[in-house]
Amino acid sequence: MEIEGTILRGHEFEPIEGRVVVEDGEIQAIEESATDAERIVLPAFVNAHTHIGDSIAKEAGGGLSLDELVAPPDGLKHRLLRAASHEELVAAMERTIEFMRAGGTGAFCEFREGGVEGVRAIEDALAGVPVEATVLGRESIEAMEVSQGFGASGARDADFEREREATREAAKLFGIHAGERDAADIDAAFALDPDFLVHMVYVEPPHLDRLESEGWPVVVCPRSNLVTGVGLPPIADLAAHTTVALGTDNAMLNSASMFREMEFTAKLTGLSAHEVLRMATINGAALLDTEVAIETGNAARLCVLDGDSHNLAGARDPVRAVVRRAGVSDVERVVLPSTGSDNS
The missing domain is CATH 3.20.20.140 (Metal-dependent hydrolases)
Known part of the structure; x- marks a missing residue:
């Protein structure tokens, strides 16, 4: 599975434009690249x-x-x-x-x-x-x-x-x-x-x-x-x-x-x-002795938002938008490690 967009990477939520690659419930790669995708990918x-x-x-x-x-x-x-x-x-x-x-x-x-x-x-x-x-x-x-x-x-x-x-x-x-x-x-x-x-x-x-x-x-x-x-x-x-x-x-x-x-x-x-x-x-x-940070090698626990929703379109700061503006209706999919796939 590959998810493109702005990825809030690591414990500091560094915004990375590109894609996150998930295989067998694990984050295999986080790749920086230009993308037209408007998604915001954050830890679950x-x-x-x-x-x-x-x-x-x-x-x-x-x-x-x-x-x-x-x-x-x-x-x-x-x-x-x-x-x-x-x-x-x-x-x-x-x-x-x-x-x-x-x-x-x-x-x-x-x-x-x-x-x-x-x-x-x-x-x-x-x-x-x-x-x-x-x-x-x-x-x-x-x-x-x-x-x-x-x-x-x-x-x-x-x-x-x-x-x-x-x-x-x-x-x-x-x-x-x-x-x-x-x-x-x-x-x-x-x-x-x-x-x-x-x-x-x-x-x-x-x-x-x-x-x-x-x-x-x-x-x-x-x-x-x-x-x-x-x-x-x-x-x-x-x-x-x-x-x-x-x-x-x-x-x-x-x-x-x-x-x-x-x-x-x-x-x-x-x-x-x-x-x-x-x-x-x-x-x-x-x-709880677990890990949700988006880092290579971690289990994939991801919340993917539609950054082009009516609510989030035009947001200039993805972290601030997630915390102060986003809601359940903006969730596009949720990826959790027990299935390693889209759980939406």
């Missing part, structure tokens, strides 16, 4: 924090507080999840996964409610889909054992010491929500030595210093934080101290569109388009 997105089981209840709970919406065990989403059948959960998650794939997402990290049964449900939803999922079980050590790790709700809910130790012994990923409602649970989350933290809306200067010294990455979900009324994370401050990735969080509250998350983040923070695109691709991939 990595959605670093999702709760897609909540797809059964999109836009439910308007006007409720964060605790009323999602606090375990009796927040609205947990009641709705318990009431849903396995088949209903799988069908709803399948549609969100397909929406993510069609919108250029090649990998995501899911905090999966429902214990072992919840993990099995998302495995069924992922069957035959070329999107790479890192599923972190919740609610039990057994759920961690059948998934890729453990996703803790937050240190205010439990101490999670047993779960952390079991996850460490299993050499799996441990992530935890922290600093979403206030700063009170951040130090307790730090004490667990997590592989990464989610939200960190109420991070304070000593926490920033600790993040930098320990190297703990943070996943921010600014649209979700806005919707739930908890405030907005200091993304620029976080990015100055540690690796920051983007996630769309709860499918009940937000579409799983990385385009929307990037645009919101860029316009909210004033961070450069390159920095925001890195948060949506390279940084999330590093957190």
Whole structure:
């Protein structure tokens, strides 16, 4: 397969006019040459924090507080999840996964409610889909054992010491929500030595210093934080101290569109388009121990945009156009390594 256009190469997204050659799911060559093709070829997105089981209840709970919406065990989403059948959960998650794939997402990290049964449900939803999922079980050590790790709700809910130790012994990923409602649970989350933290809306200067010294990455979900009324994370401050990735969080509250998350983040923070695109691709991939950069020898995880769409035609800066203007309707095709071919 050969794809011509402007290729955003490497970790710095250097715009290369030419073509990328893909064979057997791998990038075989990136060749500079004159081309009339108007495509923009960028790395597939990595959605670093999702709760897609909540797809059964999109836009439910308007006007409720964060605790009323999602606090375990009796927040609205947990009641709705318990009431849903396995088949209903799988069908709803399948549609969100397909929406993510069609919108250029090649990998995501899911905090999966429902214990072992919840993990099995998302495995069924992922069957035959070329999107790479890192599923972190919740609610039990057994759920961690059948998934890729453990996703803790937050240190205010439990101490999670047993779960952390079991996850460490299993050499799996441990992530935890922290600093979403206030700063009170951040130090307790730090004490667990997590592989990464989610939200960190109420991070304070000593926490920033600790993040930098320990190297703990943070996943921010600014649209979700806005919707739930908890405030907005200091993304620029976080990015100055540690690796920051983007996630769309709860499918009940937000579409799983990385385009929307990037645009919101860029316009909210004033961070450069390159920095925001890195948060949506390279940084999330590093957190999940994978690679999405467009480089020879890497697996082909590509999102190809129609640069001549009504929305993108005339754009002078391809990276800025991707981050601040592009949307799902501009996606021409998505190439992922499990098939090594066009997955559009």
